[in-house]
Amino acid sequence: MTPELFFGLYVFILAGFVGYGVIGNVPPLLHTPLMAFTNAISGISLVGSIVIAGAEYNNFSTILGFIAVLAATINVVGGFLITDRMLKMFRKKPGGNS
Amino acid sequence: MNPTIELLYLIGSVLFVMGLRGLGHPESARRGVILSEFGMAFAVAGTLLHPHIVTYKWIAIAAVIGSGIGIAMSALIPMTKMPERIALSHAFGGLAAALVGVVEFYNHGHHLDHIKAGAISFEVLFGGLTFTGSLIAFGKLQGIVPGRNITYKFQNQSNIVVFLLTVAMMVTVTMDPSQSVVFYCMMFVAFLLGVLLVIPIGGADMPVVVALLNSYAGLAASATGFALGNNVLIIAGALDGASGFILSVVMSRAMNRSFANVLFGAFGSAGDSPAAVADSEGKEVREASVGDAAMLLSGATKVIVVPGYGMAVAQAQHAVRELGEKLEENGVQVSYCIHPVAGRMPGHMNVLLAEANVPYDQLFELDEINDEFQHADVALVVGANDTVNPAAKHNESSPIYGMPVANCDLAGACIVLKRSMNAGFAGIENELFTSENTVMTFGDAKVTLESIIENLI
Numbered sequence: 001m002t003p004e005l006f007f008g009l010y011v012f013i014l015a016g017f018v019g020y021g022v023i024g025n026v027p028p029l030l031h032t033p034l035m036a037f038t039n040a041i042s043g044i045s046l047v048g049s050i051v052i053a054g055a056e057y058n059n060f061s062t063i064l065g066f067i068a069v070l071a072a073t074i075n076v077v078g079g080f081l082i083t084d085r086m087l088k089m090f091r092k093k094p095g096g097n098s
Numbered sequence: 099m100n101p102t103i104e105l106l107y108l109i110g111s112v113l114f115v116m117g118l119r120g121l122g123h124p125e126s127a128r129r130g131v132i133l134s135e136f137g138m139a140f141a142v143a144g145t146l147l148h149p150h151i152v153t154y155k156w157i158a159i160a161a162v163i164g165s166g167i168g169i170a171m172s173a174l175i176p177m178t179k180m181p182e183r184i185a186l187s188h189a190f191g192g193l194a195a196a197l198v199g200v201v202e203f204y205n206h207g208h209h210l211d212h213i214k215a216g217a218i219s220f221e222v223l224f225g226g227l228t229f230t231g232s233l234i235a236f237g238k239l240q241g242i243v244p245g246r247n248i249t250y251k252f253q254n255q256s257n258i259v260v261f262l263l264t265v266a267m268m269v270t271v272t273m274d275p276s277q278s279v280v281f282y283c284m285m286f287v288a289f290l291l292g293v294l295l296v297i298p299i300g301g302a303d304m305p306v307v308v309a310l311l312n313s314y315a316g317l318a319a320s321a322t323g324f325a326l327g328n329n330v331l332i333i334a335g336a337l338d339g340a341s342g343f344i345l346s347v348v349m350s351r352a353m354n355r356s357f358a359n360v361l362f363g364a365f366g367s368a369g370d371s372p373a374a375v376a377d378s379e380g381k382e383v384r385e386a387s388v389g390d391a392a393m394l395l396s397g398a399t400k401v402i403v404v405p406g407y408g409m410a411v412a413q414a415q416h417a418v419r420e421l422g423e424k425l426e427e428n429g430v431q432v433s434y435c436i437h438p439v440a441g442r443m444p445g446h447m448n449v450l451l452a453e454a455n456v457p458y459d460q461l462f463e464l465d466e467i468n469d470e471f472q473h474a475d476v477a478l479v480v481g482a483n484d485t486v487n488p489a490a491k492h493n494e495s496s497p498i499y500g501m502p503v504a505n506c507d508l509a510g511a512c513i514v515l516k517r518s519m520n521a522g523f524a525g526i527e528n529e530l531f532t533s534e535n536t537v538m539t540f541g542d543a544k545v546t547l548e549s550i551i552e553n554l555i
Contacts, residue, residue: 005213008324008332015333018115019340025122028438028463031345031445032180034121035312038341039187041114041134042315044334045194047145048322052201053160054151061201066156068197071190073164074171076138079187081172083131086180086449090124093457 033086040079046072106144107330113137114334118341124458141330177453178410181308181442185236188311192228195221195318200285202325207278214325215275219268219284221321226288227295228314234296235307239442247300257294264291302407302484304442306349306357313342345444352438352464354490354501383519386537388546391513392553394537395421398475400431402467404504405447406440408481408517408543415454417547418480422456424554433460435467435504437485468505477509479530481516481543487528497526512536515543 026034049072053065114137120130146154175183199221203210210218237243267284271277299307316338323331350357386394395401403422409415422432434456440447448461471477479486488507489496506512512535519531519540530536539546 002211002213004327005324008327008329011329011332012320012324012336015111015336016340019118019337020344022115022118022122023337023341023344025119027122027124028348028436028445029448029458029461030121030124030127031348032184032443032449033127033445034341035184035308035345035444036180036187037118037121037131037134038312038316038338039184039191040138041118041334042188042191042312042319042338043138043194044141044331045191045198045319045322046138047141047328047331048198048326049194050142050145050157051148051150052198053156054148054153056152057201057205061205062156064197064201066160068194068201069157069160070164070167071197072194073161074168075187075190075194077165077168078172079168080131080135080138081169082175082180082183084128085172086177086452087124087127087131089177089449089452089455090127090458091452091455092459 029090030087033083033090036079036083036086040076040083043072043074043076043079046076100147100149103144103147104329106140106147107328110137110139110141110144110330111333113140114337118337141334144330177449178413180449181304181446182236182239184443185232185239185308185311188308188315189229189232189236191315192225192232192311192318194225195315195322196225196229196285196288198322199225199325203278203281207281208276210275212272212275216268216272217321217324219271219281221318221325222281222285223264223268223288224314224321225318226285227292228311228318230289230292231296231307231314232292232311234293235304235311238296238301239304243297245301247303248297253298257291260287260291260294264288301442302439303353305439305444305446306346306353308443309342309345309349310357311342313339313346316340316342349439349444352502354498383531384537386513386539388539388549389553390537391539391546392550392555394476394511394513395425395430395478395550396428396555398425398430398510400470400474401425401476401478402433402435402471402474402506402509404435404437404477404479404482404486404506405451406437406480406482406485407442407446408483408515410441410446410450410481412481412517412543414480414543414547415450415456417544417551419451419454419456421547421551421554422460424551428554433462433467433470435464435471436461437464437482437502437504440482440485464502464504468502471505472508475510477504477506477512479506479512479514479516480547483516483528484526486514486530487526488533489526489529493529506530507533507535509535514538515546516540517542 049068117130117134120126320335490501490503
């Protein structure tokens with residue numbers, strides 16, 4: 001058990017609680033946009049893949065890194081765009097006031 | 099530790115949380131998305147400063163192609179294909195995480211400490227099974243893989259064996275990171291496990307599966323963070339994992355079933371029990387013409403529409419909206435009752451109706467509106483079945499007993515639009531269809547609705 005692991009566990013568990021609290025507030029109305037949105041955020045794997053694709057450790061790593069960046073970018077770009085496209089459709093009744 | 103990079107990661111993480119918070123209300127949701135986009139930009143900018151990067155060539159090419167595909171996919175995909183699209187992007191997320199793990203192991207396998215090796219194994223295991231599992235889910239939704247629950251003898255037993263085998267391999271690699279053969283075997287078994295876990299699960303249980311895979315993709319990303327000592331990965335992964343977890347709990351609860359039951363219980367087989375069928379024997383379905391249905395609706399003052407997966411299949415959401423508007427013009431109060439598991443993913447019906455321009459303040463959650471049915475003159479069921487079956491309320495022998503259902507049986511009258519008399523996903527008779535208050539109009543929901551609109555007085 002290293003201090004680094006403990007530090008990581010703190011971050012993970014506390015972030016999990018924050019996520020639980022924040023996402024618990026998302027109304028069922030928006031559950032599909034929520035999924036698309038977290039898809040985009042899961043594109044954070046980009047952070048790991050970018051280093052691998054650019055570090056030229058060896059060909060194997062570069063190819064896998066390339067595919068990983070590709071897949072993660074599709075998620076980030078596609079995820080954010082489609083979330084916004086969906087959210088744009090949710091509108092109130094014109095003149096309604098609830 | 100580079101302070102600039104860490105600072106950018108910190109800003110990114112905060113923006114992710116703020117963005118998710120925005121999703122708490124439709125009014126603030128788009129702003130939330132923009133905040134998170136900035137968060138992602140900060141995180142990526144930080145990563146580009148990483149000292150290991152010697153060339154940006156491959157990163158740039160992959161990013162350009164990926165963006166192109168991402169833009170095309172999000173612009174062209176119709177809203178009815180949203181479950182497929184979500185399942186597919188879980189596959190990409192899992193794949194990216196798994197590949198990063200494989201490369202880390204390939205390059206540093208012999209120098210890894212136990213913790214890093216464990217994190218990488220976890221990452222590859224969850225990333226791998228998310229990848230293949232999501233592809234199968236996509237295939238089922240798309241109809242490439244049969245959507246019914248596929249079962250075979252000793253299925254659960256063999257799955258448990260495969261799962262334990264994977265865990266054993268994970269432990270082995272953690273204890274002795276030089277075991278590269280075990281590591282690569284584990285990767286393949288993880289891919290296999292994804293297929294085995296999802297293939298038995300039927301189409302209507304997809305909301306839970308899709309939510310669960312969302313959670314797995316997040317956990318894989320978090321594990322990547324542990325392997326790389328990267329906090330923004332840990333945080334974003336944890337947020338993602340929490341979201342998927344909450345959604346799967348909501349979905350399971352809406353079906354009155356436990357996780358374990360969704361994942362390991364073959365649902366359809368329970369419907370064969372004679373007790374479940376016996377109730378409606380000897381009762382007849384009353385069929386109503388389009389004109390009769392239009393007459394009923396015209397005479398109503400309060401109508402509740404209950405959409406189900408059938409509406410998505412028939413792409414009838416625009417016709418539903420048109421009918422709703424026509425009725426409102428005639429002074430009828432129209433609202434929509436959205437069951438949490440209606441459709442093939444969480445929130446499916448909401449998105450379809452929003453696309454068709456139904457204002458979101460007319461869309462009500464089941465709990466909010468279920469007491470209103472008794473005051474409604476007509477409940478209009480469009481392609482829903484198990485979610486409106488009153489047997490869930492009183493027939494203890496019914497396989498769906500205890501599941502929350504829409505109280506369509508309490509409305510003054512109930513019009514059911516349905517393609518045919520086939521049983522729903524659960525394979526059980528629906529006593530709502532034979533109830534005295536109910537009339538059924540058969541045919542394609544979209545066509546039927548359009549002719550009802552023409553027949554309105």
